[in-house]
Amino acid sequence: MPTHTTAVILPVTRAQAVQYMILFVNRRAYLRQSHYPSKKSGRFYFYKVCDRVSKQPLSIDAATVQSHLAGHLTIGVYAINPDSQCSKWIAIDADYADSRRDLLRLQEAFRKDGIESLIEQSRRGGHLWIFLAEPLPAKLCRLYVLNVARRLGIAIKQNKEDGIEVFPRQDELQPDEFGNAIRGPLGVHRASMERYWFEDAEPTLEVQLQLLCQVKRVTREELETLTAGMSPIPAPVPAMPWVQLPAAGSQNHGFHILSYIRTHRRSGKNYVGQCPSCAQRGEDRRGTHLSISVAEPRMYHCWAGCTKEMIRSALGCPIPSSVRFAQSA
Numbered sequence: 080m081p082t083h084t085t086a087v088i089l090p091v092t093r094a095q096a097v098q099y100m101i102l103f104v105n106r107r108a109y110l111r112q113s114h115y116p117s118k119k120s121g122r123f124y125f126y127k128v129c130d131r132v133s134k135q136p137l138s139i140d141a142a143t144v145q146s147h148l149a150g151h152l153t154i155g156v157y158a159i160n161p162d163s164q165c166s167k168w169i170a171i172d173a174d175y176a177d178s179r180r181d182l183l184r185l186q187e188a189f190r191k192d193g194i195e196s197l198i199e200q201s202r203r204g205g206h207l208w209i210f211l212a213e214p215l216p217a218k219l220c221r222l223y224v225l226n227v228a229r230r231l232g233i234a235i236k237q238n239k240e241d242g243i244e245v246f247p248r249q250d251e252l253q254p255d256e257f258g259n260a261i262r263g264p265l266g267v268h269r270a271s272m273e274r275y276w277f278e279d280a281e282p283t284l285e286v287q288l289q290l291l292c293q294v295k296r297v298t299r300e301e302l303e304t305l306t307a308g309m310s311p312i313p314a315p316v317p318a319m320p321w322v323q324l325p326a327a328g329s330q331n332h333g334f335h336i337l338s339y340i341r342t343h344r345r346s347g348k349n350y351v352g353q354c355p356s357c358a359q360r361g362e363d364r365r366g367t368h369l370s371i372s373v374a375e376p377r378m379y380h381c382w383a384g385c386t387k388e389m390i391r392s393a394l395g396c397p398i399p400s401s402v403r404f405a406q407s408a
């Protein structure tokens with residue numbers, strides 16, 4: 080239920096936008112949160128901003144960040160730059176009933192390791208942020224946080240169960256992958272039209288950015304020392320990208336297979352799941368027939384030979400005859 084119907088617009092300088100980019104932007108591709116809820120789920124999804132003709136991701140710039148901070152639009156930022164496999168920050172997202180308690184426990188454990196972290200409020204819980212002195216390997220970021228969480232007995236989210244989500248959510252990305260993104264802090268959440276501020280600082284852009292620029296950053300040496308001897312924790316592959324919708328204005332926007340299929344596993348560049356059409360015939364009990372491209376979820380394929388038409392009708396949303404031919408191209 081929206082708290083406000085319109086966003087409160089704040090004055091923002093270009094210098095503030097540049098400061099924000101230094102803090103949060105680690106690759107040029109970015110997302111925007113839809114201004115309208117999805118008809119199906121009522122959620123305000125994020126979509127990757129792409130050129131309408133070439134379909135290539137557009138680059139974020141200071142003007143876009145300025146609009147985000149002002150409240151005209153809301154961006155999502157990717158954690159990992161695939162060129163370096165590094166992230167500039169770690170964010171821990173927790174949105175279940177007792178999540179604040181877990182974030183505070185993590186914050187305390189980090190403090191004991193000499194790591195400062197900041198809690199940003201969110202619509203349902205909070206995001207705990209750690210800032211890095213330079214972009215550092217996503218793999219080490221995850222190794223550290225997942226080990227601390229395990230030591231504290233804090234659950235990592237898998238599918239629909241409660242638990243924290245750690246961004247970066249992948250150890251590494253393929254060159255054509257984007258990984259997961261998180262709502263850019265200090266902007267307006269389109270669902271509630273609220274801004275969620277970092278705690279322990281006055282809720283103005285000026286003071287908040289000052290806090291973010293002053294917080295102690297984790298150095299490479301510190302992260303390497305802390306993670307030495309830690310063993311990798313097999314964390315579940317995200318069931319689906321946090322956001323994956325086609326660019327605004329693109330054709331063919333009605334159907335998203337990832338809204339229907341629970342994908343538990345990933346194999347190479349694809350998610351693997353149960354083919355709904357095979358399942359209807361009592362086949363594919365192990366849930367391995369369907370492959371969905373991670374980079375382009377509109378591309379999916381049943382290894383047992385079910386057609387797109389069969390899969391769509393098994394899901395209860397058959398392909399309308401007018402687009403059937405266009406789609407098979």
Ligand SMILES: [Zn+2]
Pocket residue numbers: 354355356357358368381382383384385
């Ligand atoms: Zn099938």
